[in-house]
Amino acid sequence: MTHASSPSASPPAADQAIVIGAGIGGLASAMRLGAKGYQVTVIDRLDRAGGRGSSITQGGHRFDLGPTIVTVPQGLRDLWAACGRNFDADVRLVPMDPFYEIRFADGETFTARQDDAAIKAEVARISPSDSKGYQRFLKDSEARYWFGYEDMGRKPMHKLWDTLKVIPKFARMRADRSVYAHAASRVKDEHLRFALSFxxxxxxxxPFNVTSMYILVSHLEKAFGVHYxxxxxxxxxxxxxxxxxAQGGSVVQGAEVDEITIADGRASGVRLASGDVLPAAVVVSNADAGHTYDRLLRNAPKKRWTPARLKRARWSMGLYVWYFGTKGTKGMWGDVGHHSIVVGPRYRDHIKDIFIRGKLADDMSLYVHRPSVTDPSCAPAGDDTFYVLSPVPHLGHDNAVDWTAEEEPYRAKMLKVLEDRLLPGVSGRIGESLTFTPxxxxDRYLSPFGAGFSIEPRILQSAWFRPHNISEELPGLYLAGAGTHPGAGLPGVVGTAELLGKLVPDARRRAETAAEHALRLAAE
Structure with missing residues (x-):
């Protein structure tokens, strides 16, 4: 891993490629390009690779900043295999059992597991009359997995016809329903409706507006498990x-791309904030699609992704995340596992506050990550590391939340919820502490409106309606990451790189220099 240097501008070789952003989607894209024969340079403004999937270590605690679970390991194994490597030789995955526990405001709980008998028993315990409906929901989820994930999700969707021809199947599968509406059509108990729709x-x-195609996530969990x-x-x-x-590429940290350069009507490389220009035959942007079109292509004419169009788009919610370490708590809170979800007293109305009204509510629902129960390396001996996430409005609403004023009061409210409902006594044990707001x-990820997951995956912002993997604005430019097809989440961003592998032509090799020729002959 290197830091920015000062290369001089020169015409790009046919096998030179640049990837903007060392997030998981960008790194996966670089691997795919390397496997296709490109000499790849990844440029990232942070000091650690991984983007939202990176970490910060503070006082002996490793705080994983973004994604915490792996739901489709095969996507990563396929990526490594495309590079002639073995994923499991490089990374150790541990299956989670249970996947997570949901704690409801009325004291009810739901424990999600992969085992058929265990999950059937859990549903029957909560609402025996919903057992058959739950099984129907799982069948619905599997059907949408094969259609939405394995079929549409693994195909480039930059041609309108590819979307138009599947509309009849969308209609048959009731894609017009929301995820919550589909869950409500199968089960009557509100605890189960939440468990199947969140x-x-x-x-x-x-969940009350995203197309029911996304119930496929339930099948992902069931079929592939949840891993850490x-x-x-x-x-x-x-x-x-x-x-x-190992492929001959490089990852440059501490350098920010300011603009995508254009020559002869196509992407020709990038200009850094330092003023340095790096040429490339292929440019992949793993920056947010909104940032790519609004900032990195600010001087290029655009037909579709204009500033006005991006402003009208519906963006995902923001995130308030509190990372903290606790001292001497290894034996405490024995009923709190690796993943917990603490549900607030409202569901529908709270979601409306976040996505529609743009209002910061006093109540909250929390996702609590306690990796130290599985991975001792993330905390000092005897201590714990936590990550607590609350969905909040993004910054694009009228009267946007002023987080300079609200950050500390909101953390205090979050602490009270944790004390009351999950981690009694935690306030006296907290050591290291770090908060992220929208x-x-x-500012850190250059995410428009501070959105946590780029453009919201509504039906008219998915597939062809989403920014395309092959840019419709500039030849030679490709997009990866959460803001493009198939979408956010670890499987989604790794999937964007798989699509690039199908869209980007194989590299045309540059001529071998005399010195390289001599070295290769000596090696042989």
């Missing part, structure tokens, strides 16, 4: 960097 929040979607990467997602990012470097996401 998943879109993990990819930035409103030892060392956190940072370990995956670091392993990706090693593959890229303003952090805006």
């Amino acid at each position: 998943h879109p929040l993990f990819i930035g979607g409103d 990467a030892m060392g956190g997602v940072q370990a995956i990012a670091d392993a990706m960097v090693r593959v890229i470097e 303003e952090t996401f805006r």
Whole structure:
């Protein structure tokens, strides 16, 4: 891993490629390009690879900043295999059992597991009359997985016809329904309705408005399980960097791309904030699609992704995340596992506050990550590391939340919820502490409106309606990451790189220099 140098501008070689952003989607894209024969340079403004999947270590605690679970390991194994490598030799995945526990405000709980008998018993315990409806929901989820994930999700969707021809199947599958509406059509108990419908929040979607195609996540969990990467997602990012470097590529940290350069009507490289210009035959932007079109292509004419169009788009919610370490708590809170979800007293109305009204509510629902129960490397001996996430409005609403004023009061409210409902006595045990607000996401990740997951995955913002993997604005430019097809989440951003592998032509090799020729002959 290197830091920015000062290269001089020169015409790009046919096998030179640049990837903007060392997030998981960008690193996966670099691996795919390397496998296709490109000499790849990844440029990132942060000091650690991984983007939102990176980490910060503070006082002996490793805080995993973004994604915490792996739901489709095969996507990563396929990526490594495309590079002639073995993922499991580089990263250790641990299956979670249970996946997570949901704690409701009325005291009810729901424990999600992969085992058929265990999950059937859990549903029957909560609402025996919903057992058959739950099984129907799982069948619905599997059907949408094969259509939405394995079929549409693994195909480039930049041609309108590819979307138009599947509309009849969308209609048959009731894609017009929301995820919540579909869950409500199968089960009557509100606890189960929540358990079957909250998943879109993990990819930035409103469960009451996102298309029911996203119930496929329930099948992903059931079929592939939920896993944790030892060392956190940072370990995956670091392993990706090693593959890229083994391919002859490089990851440059501490350098910000200011603009995508254009020559002869196509992308020709990038200009850094320092003023340096790096040429490339292929440019992949793993920056947010909104930032790519609004900032990096600010001087280029655009037909579709204009500033006005981006402003009208519906963006995913913001995130308030509190990372903290606790002292001497290894034996405490024995009923609190690796993943917990603490549900507030409201569901529908709270979601409306977040996505529609743009209002910061006093109540909250929390996702609590306690990796130290699985991975001792993330905390000092005897201590624990926590990550607590609350969905909040993004910064694009009228009367946007002023997080300079609200950050500390909101953390105090979050602490009270944790004390009352999950971690009694925690306030006296907290040591290291760090908070991220939507303003952090805006400034650290250059995310429009501080959105946590780019453009919200509503039906008219998915597939062809989403920014395309092959740019419709500039030849030679490709997009990866959460803001493009198939969407957010670890499987989604890794999937964007798989699509790039199908869209980007194989590299045309530059001529071998005399010195390289001599070295290759000596090696042979």
